[in-house]
Amino acid sequence: MKTAWRDLREFLSALEDRGDLVTIDDEVDWEYQAVGLTRQSSDVDGPALLFNRMRDSEFACVSGLFGSSRRVALALGHDYDYLLRNFGELEQLMIAPELTDSAAPCQEVVVTGDDIDVLSLPLLRHFELDGGRYLTAGLQVAHDPDTGVANVSIHRQLPIDRTHLTVFAPMGRHLRTIIERWHEQGKEAQIAVVIGADPVTQIASQARAPYGVDEFSIAGGMRGEAVEMVKCTTIDVNVPATAEIIIEGVIEIGRLESDGPFGEYPGTYSEAKPAPVMRVTAITHRKGALYQNTLTGTPMTENHWMMQPSATALAYREALRVTPEIKAVHVTPGGTTRHHVVVSMKKRHPSEPRNVMLALMASTLGAKMVTIVDEDVDPYDMQQVEWAVNTRMQPDRDIVIVSNLYSPTLDPSAPAARTSAKMGIDATAPMGEERRMYEAPHVVGIEKWPLSAVLSASNWSMPALDRYLDGGAR
Numbered sequence: 001m002k003t004a005w006r007d008l009r010e011f012l013s014a015l016e017d018r019g020d021l022v023t024i025d026d027e028v029d030w031e032y033q034a035v036g037l038t039r040q041s042s043d044v045d046g047p048a049l050l051f052n053r054m055r056d057s058e059f060a061c062v063s064g065l066f067g068s069s070r071r072v073a074l075a076l077g078h079d080y081d082y083l084l085r086n087f088g089e090l091e092q093l094m095i096a097p098e099l100t101d102s103a104a105p106c107q108e109v110v111v112t113g114d115d116i117d118v119l120s121l122p123l124l125r126h127f128e129l130d131g132g133r134y135l136t137a138g139l140q141v142a143h144d145p146d147t148g149v150a151n152v153s154i155h156r157q158l159p160i161d162r163t164h165l166t167v168f169a170p171m172g173r174h175l176r177t178i179i180e181r182w183h184e185q186g187k188e189a190q191i192a193v194v195i196g197a198d199p200v201t202q203i204a205s206q207a208r209a210p211y212g213v214d215e216f217s218i219a220g221g222m223r224g225e226a227v228e229m230v231k232c233t234t235i236d237v238n239v240p241a242t243a244e245i246i247i248e249g250v251i252e253i254g255r256l257e258s259d260g261p262f263g264e265y266p267g268t269y270s271e272a273k274p275a276p277v278m279r280v281t282a283i284t285h286r287k288g289a290l291y292q293n294t295l296t297g298t299p300m301t302e303n304h305w306m307m308q309p310s311a312t313a314l315a316y317r318e319a320l321r322v323t324p325e326i327k328a329v330h331v332t333p334g335g336t337t338r339h340h341v342v343v344s345m346k347k348r349h350p351s352e353p354r355n356v357m358l359a360l361m362a363s364t365l366g367a368k369m370v371t372i373v374d375e376d377v378d379p380y381d382m383q384q385v386e387w388a389v390n391t392r393m394q395p396d397r398d399i400v401i402v403s404n405l406y407s408p409t410l411d412p413s414a415p416a417a418r419t420s421a422k423m424g425i426d427a428t429a430p431m432g433e434e435r436r437m438y439e440a441p442h443v444v445g446i447e448k449w450p451l452s453a454v455l456s457a458s459n460w461s462m463p464a465l466d467r468y469l470d471g472g473a474r
C-alpha cells in the first residue's frame with residue numbers, strides 16, 4: 001500500500017481514481033456554502049470536495065479531505081480498524097525529515113510586505129455564532145528555543161486584519177509551551193502554518209507524542225520515507241517542501257486577542273477566549289495552490305476521524321501503565337472521540353479497574369467518562385457495553401466521581417476553563433466463582449450444530465421485506 005504520497009495533489013488524484021473526490025466548477029461562497037456542502041457529504045460518508053472557484057479568491061479549496069475514515073485509511077495504507085488498534089506502533093517507526101537544497105514547490109510564489117493579505121486565501125465561514133472566517137487546516141510548526149526540536153499540530157486561526165491571526169493554542173498544547181518559552185527569553189516565537197501538506201503528515205500531526213518528539217519524524221515513519229523539508233523565506237523554521245501554502249510569521253510578545261466563538265469538536269460552541277496573535281511575515285505557495293479546509297462540529301467529522309486513532313493510542317498507553325492486561329480501548333464517537341473512553345481488560349485484582357479509570361481521568365486526553373468492561377465485552381460494540389453497565393454495575397458501589405480535575409476540554413458544561421469533573425464506571429463482574437452468574441448464558445455444544453448447514457440444506461434466504469409485508473401483515 002502506498003503511504004509515501006509526494007504531496008496532496010498525488011493523494012487527490014488517487015481519490016479521484018477511486019471516485020472519492022468530486023470537483024465543483026461553479027462558484028462557491030466561502031460564507032456557509034462550502035461548509036454546508038462539506039457537512040452534508042460528511043454525514044453520508046460521501047466524497048472529499050474540491051471547489052475550483054471560490055468567491056473572492058483565486059485559490060481553489062479542498063474540503064472534507066478526511067471526512068470519511070475510508071480516506072484516513074487510504075492515506076496510511078491500513079484499514080481504519082487496524083489504525084485504531086495499532087496507531088501507537090506506527091508512531092514509533094520514526095524517520096527524521098530531510099532538508100532539501102533544490103527549489104521547493106511551496107516557495108514557487110513568495111508574497112511579502114504590503115502584498116500580504118490572509119483573506120486572499122478562501123478562509124471559510126463555518127457556523128452561525130462563529131467569531132468570523134476561520135483557517136482550520138493549518139499545521140503549525142514551531143521549534144523549542146533551546147533544543148530546536150520541531151512541533152507540529154493543528155490549531156484554528158481567526159484573521160484579525162490582513163497580516164494578523166489568532167492561534168488557538170490553549171495551555172497544555174505543545175505549541176503553547178513553545179510560544180511561552182520563546183517569550184520568556186524575550187523573543188518573538190517563530191511559527192509557520194502549513195496548508196495542504198501530504199496526507200500522512202497531516203494525520204501524523206495528531207500524534208499525542210511527548211513534548212520534544214518531532215511529529216515530522218512520526219510522519220516520516222508512517223510514510224516509510226522522510227518528509228522533504230525546506231527552510232522558510234523569512235523565519236528559521238523548516239516546512240514540508242511540497243505543501244501547497246505556507247504562512248510564515250511570529251507570535252507577538254504579550255499580545256492576546258479574543259478568539260471564538262467557534263463550533264467545535266464536542267458538537268457545541270467554544271466561547272470567545274484570549275489567544276496568542278501571529279504577525280504574518282510572508283505567504284509562500286505553489287503555482288495554482290490549493291487551499292484546504294477541515295470541518296469540525298457534531299461528531300463524526302474529519303476533525304474526529306483525524307484524531308481518533310491518536311487519541312486511542314494515547315488512552316491505550318495510559319491504561320497499560322496500570323496493567324498489561326488491557327484488551328482494547330474505544331474512544332467513542334458519541335463521546336466526541338475524547339470525552340468517553342471504554343476499556344476492556346482482564347482484571348487480576350478487584351480494584352484494578354478503578355486504577356485504570358483514574359489513570360485515564362488524569363491523562364492529557366481530556367476524558368470525562370471512563371467505562372471499564374471485562375475482556376468478554378467488545379468495547380467497540382456499544383450495545384454490549386450498555387449491557388455490561390446494566391448487569392455488572394451498581395451505581396452506589398461502582399461509580400467514581402472526581403471533581404475539578406485539570407483537563408483539556410471545550411465541553412460547554414465545564415465548571416471553569418480547562419477543568420472538568422470526571423466519572424468512572426466499573427462495569428466489570430466479580431472475580432472467581434461468583435462470576436459465572438454474570439456471564440452470557442451458554443448453550444452447551446452449540447458449535448456442533450451449525451445453523452448454516454440447516455439453512456443451506458433447506459435453501460433458505462432472508463425474506464425480502466416488501467414481499468413479506470404484502471403477503472402477511474397487511
Ligand SMILES: Cc1cc2nc3c(=O)[nH]c(=O)nc-3n(C[C@H](O)[C@H](O)[C@H](O)COP(=O)(O)O)c2cc1C
Nearest residue numbers: 153154155156168173174175205206207294303306
Ligand atoms: C482539524 C483539527 C483542528 C484542530 N484544532 C485545534 C485547535 O484549534 N486547538 C487545539 O488546541 N487543538 C486542535 N486540534 C488538536 C491538536 O492539533 C492535536 O491534539 C495535536 O496532536 C496537538 O499537538 P501537540 O501534542 O503537539 O500539542 C485540532 C485537530 C484537528 C484534526
Ligand SMILES: [Mn+2]
Nearest residue numbers: 151152174209
Ligand atoms: Mn507535540
